[in-house]
Amino acid sequence: MPNITLGWMDYSIMLIYVGFVLGIGQALRKYMKSSNDFFLSGRSIPAWVTGLAFISANLGALELVGMAASGAKYGMMTCHFYWIGAILAMTFLAVFMMPFYYGSKARSVPEYLNMRFDGRVRCLNSISFAIMTVFASGISMNALAKLLNSLLGWNYHMSLWICSGVVLLYVLKGGLTSAIYTEVLQFFMIVLGFSPVVYLGLKDVGGWSVLKEKLAGVAQNPASIGVGDKSFQPDAWTGAWSPMIQGASANPMGVDLFAMVFGLGFVLAFGYWCTNFLVVQRAMAAKDMSAARRTPLIGAIPKMFIPALVILPGMIAAGLAFTGKDGYRLPPKIIAESAYEKIIPAVKNAVATGLTGEAAVQEVAKAAGMKMIPAKVDEIIKAAPTLSDADIKGRVQNAVAENDYDGVILSLVKKYCPTGLLGLALTALLASFMSGMAGNVTAFNTIWTYDLYQAYIGRSKSDAHYMWMGRAATVAGILISIACAYFAAMYNNAMDVIQLVFGFVNAPLFATFLLGMFWKRITATGAFLGLLLGTMTSAAFHALTLATGNAPGVKGGYVTVIQSFPSEMAQNFWLASFAFLTCLFLTTAISLVTKQTKTDSELTGLVYSLTPRIKSADEVWYMRPGIQAILLLAVCLVLNIIFF
């Protein structure tokens, strides 16, 4: 992708944003008096703020880049990550689970596990969670630095360290409150920064109905834009459910109904939204029980409509690429600078030896390590004698047939934004990456300080000591994230990797919570062994299965392949389902043969049957969480029907 040149106006908008987040950190500094303020915002934040932060914490690299990529690759079905894959779980969290999280006064999700079960479960959960947060944040920072590098030509290492440095500064100063406030700011940045791009894209393509026609063309001939070589029914890119009904082979995602509804909608969604401390921490910072329960409900409202901002651009890009309007194509994969040392001689060699056609294309493709568009390679070879090396480079890059899906959203920003608006859109992107990191780091420092350090290393120290430790953990968390970013630089589609990590850690976890919260008979030993074996099942499943088209290794199947799936997505959904059921079954079985060590009074407030119901009779009927949850689900259902 050729670089974009930013004007002074664009830089000013970026600098203003950075100035404001640092300013927020500075302004909050004086409120950070105890560790409670630093890690839990002193439980003082109003519901609309925690609600927006709740979804915003999840609106990082994964969303903007990955969802637009999936929108182009899979179309409308990607929306399930927002609908069935979020709304149901968010309402469940609000209505059924929040009373235990908030009511128990636990300061973190692992701490709840410690109260309900014992230290072993807490330790297992906090360690795996801590690892996951730094990975998630590393993946997101890597994506950011890569984008800034390819788009603006900024140095990869410098982008990585400077953005991390900004996050470090404001989290150190304002703790969780800083992270929550910047998440809300980021939420508005994304909505206000991307709406005009989506508007212009949709207008350019000719509106929704024209887009649907074009995507029908894409579905019947995906090869025309390089998204695969199979052909599908015309509605494969524009239906949320219809392409799935005929089975995994009838949709580009390669996912069947069971994997989608049970794997994503139940196991992964509930595992993520109901147990992931990164999001639950936002609700725990709410000022009272009612605000805590409303947090996920308020978050669910924008959540349902965010696909219009993050998935629609990918679909627009696919539609534009299909007609090739104004020469638009999905952005090609970037050829590494070092590969040109082989490519240019290959081109010159083809000219010198008079090699043409298929054989010449193969030579160049081999040198580049990517599929090439034959017609364009032919043109290059014909023109090569009169071209400079730099011209050849540019043309070869343009002839790459493989798509860089992660670049889709930016290709639209670049296409439609004049300087000015460009700065706003890029700042929105920058904001989402940075706040994604801040969210992970604030979850990491809390888990480390409360659940690992205070529990095992430095018991009964002063509050000031823990606050110091939280700040130290912030610095450490950011440094480890940076290390993970370098590690993540090896992967291509960030979202599939994150899904995989969620599958390992989160899938069995929800079984533990579900059983623990709703059945007092579940014992600590049962929970611990069930969770451990559930996580190991994930790993074993990954080692034994593979998605078609992948080589055994990091993508799975490295022991042997006993089952293959039509896509990585399907593999992940099935992995999650398997791990969940294993954990559910083993936790129950082991609990029934072990003795319950906790008394009923110890479990009051932690288990559903032993906790008095919250009376919400004093609230107006439409403010009751149950009623609001039903309303939200109804709206979500309508959306699913409209885009069936």
Place this chain on the structure above:
Amino acid sequence: MTLDICWPIGLMFSLVGAMLTVFGLVTRASEEMYKRSLDININLWWGLILLAFGGLMLFNAWKNSKKVK
């Protein structure tokens, strides 16, 4: 009482909105620049929308601060 988040949000979007609006006015004659945004002076229009949003947030913050006192 901690910092009301409406203040920074309102201030930032008013500032950025004002900048975009002025920038849009100054560059309104440049057809070349707005060709990519489909001949719409998107800086001017979007700047006004941001300004309105920022203003609303500031008004909200001001109202909240009076309520507390």
